[in-house]
Amino acid sequence: MINRGYGRTLLTPNGMEFRTFVSRRSVPWSEIARIEKRRHQGRSSEWWDVCAVRVRGRALTVPGVFTSRRRDADFEEKLAVIREYWTRAVVG
Incomplete structure (x- = not known):
């Protein structure tokens, strides 16, 4: 099994570019x-990731934004940066 945290996301003024071991994808803002920040729970653990919910279609998990710690400042910072880029693109 490959950890969901692997991969990376490039934020551009036009959208997000997802890169993982097996795929590449671009999604315009x-x-x-x-x-969304999403919480997942297993038998003895929990983890959080970030999803880009598309206007039409399913949510896409954002590669490289993942944590298993409750209060992870790096994770929260990444989430804030993604939301800032999205807000700038949508608002103007």
């Missing part, structure tokens, strides 16, 4: 309705 105009296709994204919101950015």
